[in-house]
Amino acid sequence: MVGRAHAGTARDGATVSRFACVFLAVVxxxxxxxxxxxxxxxxxxxxxxxxxxxxLAERYAKEFPGRLVEVQGGGSTAGLxxxxxxxxxxxxxxxxxxxxxxxxxxxxxxARDGLALVVNRNNPVADLSIGQLRDxxxxxxxxxxxxxxxxxxxxxxxxxxxxGTRESFVRLVMGKERISGRALTQESNGAxxxxxxxxxxxxxxxxxxxxxxxxxxxxxxxxxxxxxxxLAARYHLVxxxxxxxxxxxxxxxxxxxxxxxxxxxxxxxATEGLVxxx
Amino acid sequence: xxxxxxxxxxxxxxxxxxxxxxxxxxxxxxREGVPIILHVGVRKFFLSTDWDPxxxxxxxxxxVVGSLMVTVGAAAIGVVFSLALxxxxxxxxxxxxxxxxxxxxxxxxxxxSVVYGFVGVVTLVPLIRHWLGGPGLSVLAAxxxxxxxxxxxxxxxxIDALEAVPRSxxxxxxxxxxxxxxxxxxxxxxAARSGLIAAVILGMGRAIGETMAVIMVAGNAxxxxxxxxxxxxxxxxxIALEMGYASGDHRKALFATGVTLFAIITLLNTxxxxxxxxxxxxxxxx
Amino acid sequence: MKPMVRQRLxxxxxxxxxxxxxxxxxxxxxxxxxxGLPHITWAFLTQSPAxxxxxxxxxxxxxxxxxxxxxxxxxxxxxxxxxxVYLSExxxxxxxxxxxxxxxxxxxxxxxxxxxxFGFVFFAITLGMGLSVLSGALTLALxxxxxIIRTSEEAIRRVPNSYREVxxxxxxxxxxxxxxxxxxSxxxxxxxxxxxxxxxxxxETAAVMLTAGSGMRLPRSLFDxxxxxxxxxxxxxxxxxxxxxxxxxxxxxIIAILALNFxxxxxxxxxxxxxxx
Numbered sequence: 001m002v003g004r005a006h007a008g009t010a011r012d013g014a015t016v017s018r019f020a021c022v023f024l025a026v027v028x029x030x031x032x033x034x035x036x037x038x039x040x041x042x043x044x045x046x047x048x049x050x051x052x053x054x055x056l057a058e059r060y061a062k063e064f065p066g067r068l069v070e071v072q073g074g075g076s077t078a079g080l081x082x083x084x085x086x087x088x089x090x091x092x093x094x095x096x097x098x099x100x101x102x103x104x105x106x107x108x109x110x111a112r113d114g115l116a117l118v119v120n121r122n123n124p125v126a127d128l129s130i131g132q133l134r135d136x137x138x139x140x141x142x143x144x145x146x147x148x149x150x151x152x153x154x155x156x157x158x159x160x161x162x163x164g165t166r167e168s169f170v171r172l173v174m175g176k177e178r179i180s181g182r183a184l185t186q187e188s189n190g191a192x193x194x195x196x197x198x199x200x201x202x203x204x205x206x207x208x209x210x211x212x213x214x215x216x217x218x219x220x221x222x223x224x225x226x227x228x229x230x231l232a233a234r235y236h237l238v239x240x241x242x243x244x245x246x247x248x249x250x251x252x253x254x255x256x257x258x259x260x261x262x263x264x265x266x267x268x269x270a271t272e273g274l275v276x277x278x
Numbered sequence: 279x280x281x282x283x284x285x286x287x288x289x290x291x292x293x294x295x296x297x298x299x300x301x302x303x304x305x306x307x308x309r310e311g312v313p314i315i316l317h318v319g320v321r322k323f324f325l326s327t328d329w330d331p332x333x334x335x336x337x338x339x340x341x342v343v344g345s346l347m348v349t350v351g352a353a354a355i356g357v358v359f360s361l362a363l364x365x366x367x368x369x370x371x372x373x374x375x376x377x378x379x380x381x382x383x384x385x386x387x388x389x390x391s392v393v394y395g396f397v398g399v400v401t402l403v404p405l406i407r408h409w410l411g412g413p414g415l416s417v418l419a420a421x422x423x424x425x426x427x428x429x430x431x432x433x434x435x436x437i438d439a440l441e442a443v444p445r446s447x448x449x450x451x452x453x454x455x456x457x458x459x460x461x462x463x464x465x466x467x468x469a470a471r472s473g474l475i476a477a478v479i480l481g482m483g484r485a486i487g488e489t490m491a492v493i494m495v496a497g498n499a500x501x502x503x504x505x506x507x508x509x510x511x512x513x514x515x516x517i518a519l520e521m522g523y524a525s526g527d528h529r530k531a532l533f534a535t536g537v538t539l540f541a542i543i544t545l546l547n548t549x550x551x552x553x554x555x556x557x558x559x560x561x562x563x564x
Numbered sequence: 565m566k567p568m569v570r571q572r573l574x575x576x577x578x579x580x581x582x583x584x585x586x587x588x589x590x591x592x593x594x595x596x597x598x599x600g601l602p603h604i605t606w607a608f609l610t611q612s613p614a615x616x617x618x619x620x621x622x623x624x625x626x627x628x629x630x631x632x633x634x635x636x637x638x639x640x641x642x643x644x645x646x647x648x649v650y651l652s653e654x655x656x657x658x659x660x661x662x663x664x665x666x667x668x669x670x671x672x673x674x675x676x677x678x679x680x681x682f683g684f685v686f687f688a689i690t691l692g693m694g695l696s697v698l699s700g701a702l703t704l705a706l707x708x709x710x711x712i713i714r715t716s717e718e719a720i721r722r723v724p725n726s727y728r729e730v731x732x733x734x735x736x737x738x739x740x741x742x743x744x745x746x747x748x749s750x751x752x753x754x755x756x757x758x759x760x761x762x763x764x765x766x767x768e769t770a771a772v773m774l775t776a777g778s779g780m781r782l783p784r785s786l787f788d789x790x791x792x793x794x795x796x797x798x799x800x801x802x803x804x805x806x807x808x809x810x811x812x813x814x815x816x817x818i819i820a821i822l823a824l825n826f827x828x829x830x831x832x833x834x835x836x837x838x839x840x841x
Binding site: 281282285286288289290292293295296297299300301302303304306307310358359362363365366367370379381382383384385386388389390391392393394396397400401426429456457458459460483484486487488489490494514517518521522529532533536539540543544546547 | 567568570571574575577578579581582584585586588589591592593595596642643644646647649650651654664667668669670671673674675676677678679680681682684685686706709710713737738739763766767769770773774794797798801802810814817818821822824825829
């Protein structure tokens with residue numbers, strides 16, 4: 001009996017010390033690693049800029065192996081907040097800053113992007129005026145036949161409130177009118193695209209650079225949504241794409257920003273349908 | 279003996295840290311959320327459908343209605359299938375088969391929410407849009423998807439409830455000449471009624487907390503849904519959609535939404551507990 | 565209508581509903597696996613993604629999932645089981661313990677998005693951990709803790725008192741009784757609860773989205789952001805980036821969950837056999 005008790009305590013001790021080792025190892029792992037903010041660059045924000053930033057990051061990593069750039073979505077406002085709180089080195093923002101924001105952040109223009117109004121490929125309507133768009137998204141116009149299309153309900157799709165694309169749309173089209181409460185809400189450009197692809201009655205707004213063959217982008221006020229028209233400032237719905245920083249920028253982040261603004265970086269953006277700075 | 283004291287102290291420390299962690303969350307959520315409810319006004323917060331954070335308007339009524347509609351819909355669908363499943367597995371299927379099928383139902387519980395949402399978007403939503411109209415992203419779609427998701431929850435609790443009914447009740451009924459189905463409807467279901475109600479309530483508690491699948495199939499429109507085919511935004515979807523960029527009062531309002539959900543679920547849990555306790559009381563009768 | 569006829573109809577109807585339920589389950593699994601299994605290659609499992617996930621593989625996501633969920637359960641399991649042991653073996657039943665139990669039960673039912681919101685604000689921002697594996701793991705640990713406490717406590721309470729009395733009668737200390745007798749018998753229930761919590765944390769999307777972030781690179785430390793399989797699937801499918809890869813990712817996820825469920829089931833049976841000896 002006594003012997004068994006001794007054996008028991010010995011085994012208990014082994015278990016406890018084994019557990020302590022694991023615990024210390026985990027703590028050590030945490031303590032030993034530093035925040036990688038010095039080495040890598042994190043971008044967070046606009047889902048419009050995200051795919052392009054990813055492309056730039058991959059090209060950047062190819063040119064300069066070992067330099068890591070991390071890109072995450074979340075929307076323009078989330079990007080600004082991430083920059084503010086240090087969650088990311090660079091915030092991606094697809095609208096211009098408000099005066100209050102401009103006091104805190106430093107915006108860097110990397111490209112200009114058109115705002116496309118997209119409908120399903122089978123939708124016969126091909127152009128709208130800004131006034132019609134406003135009525136449509138405000139919920140005053142509810143049937144496609146009022147716009148010259150087939151008889152059927154219009155289903156407007158909007159983005160979430162923190163979206164720079166939405167904010168740009170509101171500034172450029174809606175003005176004082178509010179977007180209808182009936183509008184379906186999606187949380188990224190890609191989600192809008194998928195929804196419009198599948199629903200013949202849907203209409204949404206998204207980054208022109210991300211429109212693909214599967215969708216139809218409408219002409220606005222008879223101006224076609226092409227890169228040339230955006231460059232020539234003929235197309236009405238254009239918004240800036242910004243990299244936003246707060247305070248001083250880490251050297252790694254500065255190098256990436258320089259790359260994006262360089263001719264090579266701009267060429268990458270141009271081939272993808274964004275309007276470069278030149 | 280001294281070792282026992284050390285172990286006891288260690289375990290106390292562990293327990294206290296667990297309690298501390300959980301209390302931290304509760305306190306944090308309430309501390310962030312409650313002041314904004316009072317600031318906006320209890321009536322304005324809960325009874326206004328005007329949710330417009332950029333203008334500082336935080337009325338969550340349309341999302342409360344949305345959550346409730348979707349949850350009740352899910353419960354309606356879930357109850358039908360779960361009850362059938364529970365009755366079949368406990369009363370009408372050979373024991374080998376029910377033993378094999380029970381873990382399969384648990385499997386349903388393991389499938390991730392995003393997979394349910396995805397299958398719903400790709401198969402169910404177009405069907406609804408084509409055959410019933412509307413955008414397809416609707417209360418109906420969310421109810422069906424959620425109904426399937428809460429099936430395992432309701433079924434397993436219902437099975438427990440049915441199996442808890444004393445065999446003597448059932449045997450007595452058969453001895454009196456009733457068919458097995460008559461026994462089920464007139465004796466079994468009635469005796470297990472409280473447990474079954476508890477099962478449904480707990481299923482509803484799960485449904486109301488579901489987020490990802492609902493975001494994918496519900497449409498997330500801000501208006502109060504006027505029909506089953508209209509798009510809807512639930513309390514959970516609202517938090518998920520906006521928490522990435524909400525700050526200041528907006529973020530506090532999301533915590534307040536969390537407080538609301540906390541309260542609703544606590545209410546449901548308490549109701550389920552109360553209902554099932556009544557069952558135990560009933561069984562004490564000779 | 566004759567009672568037997570009514571019974572036939574009713575039971576037939578019930579079987580039909582049962583059949584529909586299993587058909588739906590089968591459909592969901594088949595839908596994902598049929599589309600996804602062909603795309604699961606060794607390269608897919610071991611490479612990193614390129615072009616936002618359009619090409620390449622999901623290796624960082626697998627690592628991310630293992631890190632986030634594994635760490636979460638590693639943290640929550642000892643604390644949860646320890647708490648359950650303390651509550652049921654070392655204290656007397658009273659208002660405090662029932663209050664703790666009630667609180668734990670309530671938190672077990674709280675939606676995961678609320679844990680995500682808390683984790684985002686508290687771990688990522690206030691404590692400055694940022695969008696990282698650590699933030700995600702801590703958030704998930706808190707999320708599964710109530711469930712582990714509850715299932716462990718239930719398993720421990722189901723151990724017959726006679727076991728404890730015999731052990732104490734033979735001269736064992738309380739800790740020896742707890743460790744060698746009670747925990748051994750309760751092990752099936754406890755480990756099932758832990759494995760199921762693991763399964764739940766692997767499937768979690770809403771809570772990890774804003775705590776662990778959505779980084780696509782291989783996490784090299786606990787402070788790096790990382791994407792889990794469930795989140796990767798969500799993003800790929802939602803944004804139409806690559807449907808084949810989305811299906812393949814979901815298939816990997818489902819296979820992992822099937823394996824975990826199977827493990828839980830096997831564990832339960834194995835330890836139940838051992839305990840009954």
